[in-house]
Amino acid sequence: MNYVNHRLPAAVWGLVLVLFGCGGNDTEGGEPPGPPEVRLGTPDAETELSFDPLEPGEPIRYAGSGQSGLFLRMGLRAKHLGADVTALVRVTDTTTGLSVEESFRFQMVCETDTGWCTEFPVYLRATSLGTPQELDGRKVTVYARVSTKQGWVAEATTPAVLEML
Numbered sequence: 001m002n003y004v005n006h007r008l009p010a011a012v013w014g015l016v017l018v019l020f021g022c023g024g025n026d027t028e029g030g031e032p033p034g035p036p037e038v039r040l041g042t043p044d045a046e047t048e049l050s051f052d053p054l055e056p057g058e059p060i061r062y063a064g065s066g067q068s069g070l071f072l073r074m075g076l077r078a079k080h081l082g083a084d085v086t087a088l089v090r091v092t093d094t095t096t097g098l099s100v101e102e103s104f105r106f107q108m109v110c111e112t113d114t115g116w117c118t119e120f121p122v123y124l125r126a127t128s129l130g131t132p133q134e135l136d137g138r139k140v141t142v143y144a145r146v147s148t149k150q151g152w153v154a155e156a157t158t159p160a161v162l163e164m165l
Contacts, residue, residue: 034080034115036154038146041075043121051075051118054142059163060091062126062135069127070135072162075120076106078146078154083108083117090143093129094159100126136164 040054042061052075054060062072076087085108090101102124108117129135142160147153 030150032080032150032152036081036146036152037079038081038144038154038156039077040142040144040156040158041077041120043073043075048073048121051077051120053077054158054160056159058160060140060142060160061163061165062132063165064132069125070129070132071123072126074122074124074142075118076108076122076144076146077116077118078108079114079116081117081146081148081152081154083110085117085146085148087119087122087147088143088145089122089124091124091126091129092141092143093135094139094141096130098129100124100128132164135162138162 041051042054042059044050044052045061054074060072060074062070064070072091074089076089078085083106085106087104087106088101089104090099092099104119104122106119108119110117126135130138138161140160140162141157143155143157145153145155
């Protein structure tokens with residue numbers, strides 16, 4: 001006896017639509033849903049489990065990790081760019097002019113109620129800027145450029161101070 005439940009395909013399609021139709025604020029082609037924005041930040045100082053916006057002159061914490069070098073602990077938040085983004089992060093020492101930069105590909109976590117998508121912590125290798133003792137208290141400029149495959153772009157620049165953990 002062949003028994004076919006004709007409601008199963010509709011249920012499967014419904015699940016597919018729910019899973020793939022709720023991707024934050026991603027939009028295929030066209031224009032972004034609003035003006036793209038990006039904010040620089042750091043993991044919060046107490047628990048390091050949430051994003052703290054980086055205000056001008058505030059510290060970016062760093063730590064050495066033995067043979068792996070020195071890493072700055074940062075975060076990014078973007079709006080109207082969707083979850084699937086590419087980011088370029090550059091930190092420039094304002095005293096020496098030396099800079100480090102890295103490109104990242106993220107699948108950010110998006111908040112459906114606010115439209116903000118967040119990625120943290122972002123670890124930027126900064127060994128070439130100096131030793132941990134030399135960098136403590138050093139003033140830097142942080143630049144981030146976040147882009148999408150649709151060509152949408154947002155940029156941010158913020159002065160900050162490096163702080164050893």
